[in-house]
Amino acid sequence: MQNDRRLAVLRAIVEDYVSTEEPVGSRALVERHGLGVSPATVRNDMAVLEEEGYIAQPHTSAGRVPTDKGYRLFVDRLTTVKPMSQAEKRAIASFLDGAVDLDDVVQRSVRLLSQLTRQVAVVQYPTLARSTVRHVELVALTPSRLLVVLILSTGRVEQRLLELAAEVDEETLADLRSRVNRAAVGEVIADAASGLRALPGSLAPGPTVGVADAVVETLVEAMSDNRSDERIAVAGASNLARYGDSFDTSVRPLLEALEEHVVLLKLIGEATSSGMVTVRIGAEGPYEQFSSTSVVTTGYGPGEAALATLGVVGPTRMDYPGTMAAVRAVARYVSRMLDEA
Amino acid sequence: MQNDRRLAVLRAIVEDYVSTEEPVGSRALVERHGLGVSPATVRNDMAVLEEEGYIAQPHTSAGRVPTDKGYRLFVDRLTTVKPMSQAEKRAIASFLDGAVDLDDVVQRSVRLLSQLTRQVAVVQYPTLARSTVRHVELVALTPSRLLVVLILSTGRVEQRLLELAAEVDEETLADLRSRVNRAAVGEVIADAASGLRALPGSLAPGPTVGVADAVVETLVEAMSDNRSDERIAVAGASNLARYGDSFDTSVRPLLEALEEHVVLLKLIGEATSSGMVTVRIGAEGPYEQFSSTSVVTTGYGPGEAALATLGVVGPTRMDYPGTMAAVRAVARYVSRMLDEA
């Protein structure tokens, strides 16, 4: 009973603070929300909530502000996910529909997400790790120079130039090409790599083995090349300008961190499970620069496997239900697009 | 005489204001710089300079601040380019040396430039327009599916999948491949395109013409695909945080413009000539958002042709000699790298 009302008070405080950005007092609380009790009662509840660490006051005789712990409780127990409206869904779909390739999908998603949430959006490019091999092509530019092309299910294309020690004729090359494709196509790249490694050993001894060795090595290297893993797109940095207060002290390091993709990747990468939206609030993570921000992320990718992560970074004082809904919706649409493609 | 001194006064005002960021008065001026005259004399000069529009005072009885016109004169006539120090040159070289491909060169350059100038750096990816064709490869994935690969002198690789109406055998393909390469390799892409268009007509009539037509069309389309023209890299946005004053009114629109690559491209693209460093000061350009910033740019590219543009965006109150030197130095090193590659 009392407990229920206390939670209601906490929820009201969070909602009010998020929308007004000002510490919220007992009077305003009972007026704006329909709690049928007097300000004094609310004050008592607030005293308890403060003692338990869910809210705090910036200074004596000011209203209350939610703490990280308060937001955490709000997100975990008080949030009811509000589905996107039909119009919003259509907007998302039409915004993403025009995409022509993988890069374009990522670019559009990140812009869309930043506009929907009015915050900084981050989208990680699909990881190689979970993608499958669609096709391998070997082209002899000259008898001793090979162009090795690796096409993946995500639409990514990796290519390598390979100098051979010996010359190779078109026939052995065709044979090798079909063997390689048989070993790799359709496999997740981890499996494809091990399958390929076994291939040279299965050949009849001879000069071809050396060529196969080189090709396999190149392919495996291209597969495990994680430069492309680490690519991310960021948009909406200008929304940081709405951090009216504490500008140089708080926005500056954030901007730096956003350009420093390495940190950002770690931050984003922590959310592993697909489907679930995860929320990291304030100082819950180890990253100094993000101690006054929250990060809302989810995995995405075709099928139920999460190829990569996407999400938004914003002030702890953010509209969690709305943001979570937007992140989830965009992730779903992008996943669907990757599925079809 | 008087005129000479007046220019010296202007230069001193610019230099002082750039380093202190505060309106500079007559007393401070004679002390800090070795002008051998009294404050009163300087005041007279300042009165003239103000009348002519080179300086202004924020409010009565405050020091003077250079106007856009003042900076313009400073840049055009008072600036002595200070060459980079030996150590700086080494730093630039070693920073860029590790680059593995075109993307990497651009990424490294933009970071380097933002660090050298402590401002926002912008680097445009090399335009296709001026690059030459290095190699064209045609691969028959199946008898009726062709992979068309276009390799350009800048290192960029474009590839297209082509579905043929009819099947094509390896022999005609080899013939077509060599004809295409003979027509295109070594040419600037504009010339290559026209050369290629003439090719199908020169063939003996037959089914091959259709294939040649399709291949040529694909290649020309890939060459004129200007999506890659429009790519740019930006770094150092966090340096905007040092715009201490007028934050929400001035930084916000700037951040938005930086993400809006289209505007940025136009801004940057105005500098066409290679070798020369061009400076656009304050409201000299048509872009509202950049009316309180200056843009220092120069073209770069292998040889003397300017493939693309690179530069920095910063407050009108910036260290012009230093910035111009840095921009020029980076452009030279990048050009040299593209030359070698």
Added chain:
DNA sequence: CTTGGCACTCACCGGACCGGAGTGCCAATG
């Protein structure tokens, strides 16, 4: 043309003051 002197103008800083919002506590009440 330069220079020293002088009156004048403001922006800036610190202190005093006040109104208002909000709290904590207490006694009364159903």
Added chain:
DNA sequence: CATTGGCACTCCGGTCCGGTGAGTGCCAAG
């Protein structure tokens, strides 16, 4: 025993001085 009205208290934020100092413009003299 939870709830409520009342009341004294705190403290932030805005406003209104007055003093200070940097800087200017002007003028008369060298």
